[in-house]
Amino acid sequence: MSAAKQQDTSATPAPGKLDGRVDFPPVYRSALAKKFRRFLNPDSVISDEETIRPYECDGLSMYCEMPQLVLLPETVEQVQQIMRICHADEVPVVARGAGTGLSAGAMPHAGGVVLSLAKFDRILGIDPGARSARLQPGVRNLAITEAAAKHGLYYGPDPSSQIACTIGGNVAENSGGVHCLKYGLTVHNLLSVEVVTAEGDRVTIGSDGYDSCGMDLLALMTGSEGLLGIVTEVQVKLLPKPEVAQVVMAGFDSVQKAGDAVAGIIGQGIIPGGLEMMDGFAIQAAEDFARAGYPTDAAALLLCEVDGTREEVQDHIRQAEELFRTMGATSVRTSGTEEERALLWKGRKSAFPAVGRISPDYYCMDGTIPRSQLAHVLTEMDRMSAHYGLRVANVFHAGDGNLHPLILFDANVPGEFERTEAFGGDILNLCVDVGGSITGEHGVGMEKIRQMPNQFGNLEVSQFHAIKQAFDTRGILNPGKGVPTLRQCQEYRAIGPLRQPSAAPDTEASHG
Amino acid sequence: MGDISQQLVEQVRQAAEADTPLAITGGGSKPFLGRGLRGEPLELVGHAGIVSYEPVELVLTVRAGTRLDDIDAALAEQGQRLAFEPPRFGSSDTIGGALAANLSGPGRPWQGSVRDHVLGLRLINGRGEHLRFGGQVMKNVAGYDASRLQAGALGTLGAITEISLKVMPRPAMEQTLIQPMDHQHALALMNRLAGQSKPLSAACWYQGQLYLRLSGSRPAVEATSESWRADSGGDMGVLDDGDIFWRQLRDQRLPFFDGEKPLWRFSVNPTATLEDVDEHALIDWGGAQRWSRQQENLSVMAEKAARAGGQAALFRHGDRSGEVMHPQPAPLRTIQKRLKASFDPEGIFNPQHLYTWL
Numbered sequence A: 001m002s003a004a005k006q007q008d009t010s011a012t013p014a015p016g017k018l019d020g021r022v023d024f025p026p027v028y029r030s031a032l033a034k035k036f037r038r039f040l041n042p043d044s045v046i047s048d049e050e051t052i053r054p055y056e057c058d059g060l061s062m063y064c065e066m067p068q069l070v071l072l073p074e075t076v077e078q079v080q081q082i083m084r085i086c087h088a089d090e091v092p093v094v095a096r097g098a099g100t101g102l103s104a105g106a107m108p109h110a111g112g113v114v115l116s117l118a119k120f121d122r123i124l125g126i127d128p129g130a131r132s133a134r135l136q137p138g139v140r141n142l143a144i145t146e147a148a149a150k151h152g153l154y155y156g157p158d159p160s161s162q163i164a165c166t167i168g169g170n171v172a173e174n175s176g177g178v179h180c181l182k183y184g185l186t187v188h189n190l191l192s193v194e195v196v197t198a199e200g201d202r203v204t205i206g207s208d209g210y211d212s213c214g215m216d217l218l219a220l221m222t223g224s225e226g227l228l229g230i231v232t233e234v235q236v237k238l239l240p241k242p243e244v245a246q247v248v249m250a251g252f253d254s255v256q257k258a259g260d261a262v263a264g265i266i267g268q269g270i271i272p273g274g275l276e277m278m279d280g281f282a283i284q285a286a287e288d289f290a291r292a293g294y295p296t297d298a299a300a301l302l303l304c305e306v307d308g309t310r311e312e313v314q315d316h317i318r319q320a321e322e323l324f325r326t327m328g329a330t331s332v333r334t335s336g337t338e339e340e341r342a343l344l345w346k347g348r349k350s351a352f353p354a355v356g357r358i359s360p361d362y363y364c365m366d367g368t369i370p371r372s373q374l375a376h377v378l379t380e381m382d383r384m385s386a387h388y389g390l391r392v393a394n395v396f397h398a399g400d401g402n403l404h405p406l407i408l409f410d411a412n413v414p415g416e417f418e419r420t421e422a423f424g425g426d427i428l429n430l431c432v433d434v435g436g437s438i439t440g441e442h443g444v445g446m447e448k449i450r451q452m453p454n455q456f457g458n459l460e461v462s463q464f465h466a467i468k469q470a471f472d473t474r475g476i477l478n479p480g481k482g483v484p485t486l487r488q489c490q491e492y493r494a495i496g497p498l499r500q501p502s503a504a505p506d507t508e509a510s511h512g
Numbered sequence B: 001m002g003d004i005s006q007q008l009v010e011q012v013r014q015a016a017e018a019d020t021p022l023a024i025t026g027g028g029s030k031p032f033l034g035r036g037l038r039g040e041p042l043e044l045v046g047h048a049g050i051v052s053y054e055p056v057e058l059v060l061t062v063r064a065g066t067r068l069d070d071i072d073a074a075l076a077e078q079g080q081r082l083a084f085e086p087p088r089f090g091s092s093d094t095i096g097g098a099l100a101a102n103l104s105g106p107g108r109p110w111q112g113s114v115r116d117h118v119l120g121l122r123l124i125n126g127r128g129e130h131l132r133f134g135g136q137v138m139k140n141v142a143g144y145d146a147s148r149l150q151a152g153a154l155g156t157l158g159a160i161t162e163i164s165l166k167v168m169p170r171p172a173m174e175q176t177l178i179q180p181m182d183h184q185h186a187l188a189l190m191n192r193l194a195g196q197s198k199p200l201s202a203a204c205w206y207q208g209q210l211y212l213r214l215s216g217s218r219p220a221v222e223a224t225s226e227s228w229r230a231d232s233g234g235d236m237g238v239l240d241d242g243d244i245f246w247r248q249l250r251d252q253r254l255p256f257f258d259g260e261k262p263l264w265r266f267s268v269n270p271t272a273t274l275e276d277v278d279e280h281a282l283i284d285w286g287g288a289q290r291w292s293r294q295q296e297n298l299s300v301m302a303e304k305a306a307r308a309g310g311q312a313a314l315f316r317h318g319d320r321s322g323e324v325m326h327p328q329p330a331p332l333r334t335i336q337k338r339l340k341a342s343f344d345p346e347g348i349f350n351p352q353h354l355y356t357w358l
């Protein structure tokens, strides 16, 4: 029997004050396990350390914590019962999909349970006529497209982790992919979700139709990082598979020129299916790894994919090639076959493992910026890289301004991870300063709590806590994640570089 | 045109203190939506103007009282537009109203809705706090999506003062195709064509005719048009000035929308059959949105819609003293009441505009 780690209770919000909950009553593991074993298969209530261990972190393994229990329900009714117990006993619940998240969103709570949706892995139905699919939350992203393929359809958002990550996790993070400039994020590709609330009620939000009556709760649920409810079913839209897709690869001798070329493409009225950029370091690493035929002497590489009908693709590819040449591309190559297209993408898609090969560890950041700020941000990043003595490689969803700087470090060198985190924090603050966001698709989770007060003022943070309380009156869903407490805001603003939260300077001032 | 946000904040604070209900009004073009507005007007129309517009970033930031026509004009200069085609129900429709009512035009299934294009916004909540959510970048998942939440809330959560939107290039070419057909064949064909990777951007059935719109690059539109017309055995033709039809449909100016008979909106599975409705309906959004004129009560219509996988609302006319929106299950009612209280603790914004209980 082990009690939860004693928590600091002085940060408890005063009654009526809108703040995040941080303290919970102590949990008695065996007593709690007994309650769950009454209705769950005993094997589905994991309480021994060894079997719990793999659940201690998500894809951001630097952050870990051991929960009291891991639960693996098989039916929605069981999820409801779990929530009723946890609500009554005030036990923290952390939902978990595949655990590929990169912001420690699925990191367990020391005093709570992990609710794994791993057993909800069935595709409930595909409606080819209406172009939609009904899925259990544990269905893998790629499995949707695979199942839809026989109808000539596919699911749009394609995170690089699509082999492993689940649609429930995608909904919770509002995940994107390389095709989201044209086809949108998860939020643009949902019809409905079924949710079990903190109190154990089962509700459907959205419908088979495109727009529902009243306030858009479906949008609110999307990207809410497991803080507002447990997603137990998802209905997604499916898209017709494009007749053709072709990719143009263009090398440039400066990042600025590549950035201008991106602006040029959009200026011509072309919205590419995918538009990705890599810097010199990432090009080299990817080429060494994938042998895609990238120009390793280039300072920046663009991959511009156009998809649609045969005629449209032909038209746009010709325009893109011409434009890249006039904008100073040092090399331009267009895929002639599906194999060649796959090869050109292979380098980009394996950029993370490629960088992983040249460094013991790497840390992936996820800021977004207005595209016009790209050259400035990359120059600043070079400066920071020199300052911290850490190398950084950049892959960039250039079409929609989503940067993924990969900071290279060695966790075995004392102090190096701390320096990496500080470097990463500076990058995110820079993104906010130029009008962007601290996260484009990976979520805040535990990881970016520190940067939230730079993007949002206290009033917005309080409103977020109030929204959470509307769904989760006792604050048991994924506590401590997503939104910092007001006390944390104060602390982080005090120790961080002195800056006004960009979000609401005047509201701050007007409230004194 | 200007920034009157300080004045608006002041009015909200005073109303909150005095418990005065506020009726948020934009251009005043949609007074018929919801259950009617009661209270002291909080007028957004003076809060207008483009705050920033970066064509290359595809981002526009405007004050909520900006007229849609003014936005269109500014975007057109750069060869861009609002791809969600917000309807005009009057001459002064504002962008804030379009978002609050979640109104999108015929291209919605393919080009997305107004909420799909929202990147961020500013809003005055019921505490008189002027908040900012989201941002001016395409991707931003920090914090809850309080911006898109406003879509369809009809101002019950706060007064939207500023909106950042994704804008899109105008298509190089558009063409409208038309073919006489009954509603059953039309529904089947719309859905079949929507399953192909072709530049289809609108599909409607009205008075025995199927209307299809193609938008995209010239070669793609021309090739698709040719092949579909050939497939129809000559029954499908090109409609000149097709954009006039789509604008009349978008703005509810077709004769179908005339008169005072109750106008029902069904948002349903695009392939579903709505018994006793389809035949006399106007079918838009490739089957996913159907308009019907009939004297009926909400529970009957809601029941039909639910069987078709969707929802019904009494959009315009008819008895608006009771509920006009699809019924909400009890747990969602509770959550929405709490959400309302979280934004507007005194309940001053548009009370009972959306639901009798909100």
Ligand SMILES: Cc1cc2nc3c(=O)[nH]c(=O)nc-3n(C[C@H](O)[C@H](O)[C@H](O)COP(=O)(O)OP(=O)(O)OC[C@H]3O[C@@H](n4cnc5c(N)ncnc54)[C@H](O)[C@@H]3O)c2cc1C
Pocket: A058, A059, A094, A095, A096, A097, A098, A099, A100, A101, A102, A104, A105, A106, A117, A137, A158, A159, A160, A161, A164, A165, A166, A167, A168, A169, A170, A171, A172, A173, A174, A175, A176, A177, A178, A225, A226, A227, A229, A230, A231, A232, A352, A441, A442, A478
């Ligand atoms: C190599 C690699 C590449 C990646 N590439 C991308 C990319 O291109 N784009 C992108 O957006 N992301 C990317 N990611 C991040 C990650 O894959 C996504 O965030 C993904 O959506 C997480 O899904 P998951 O099933 O693993 O969720 P988990 O990691 O298990 O959980 C993520 C969050 O969702 C919550 N959650 C999970 N399931 C549910 C549920 N059913 N109900 C409620 N809450 C739930 C959890 O509590 C947690 O907060 C990448 C990750 C890796 C490791």
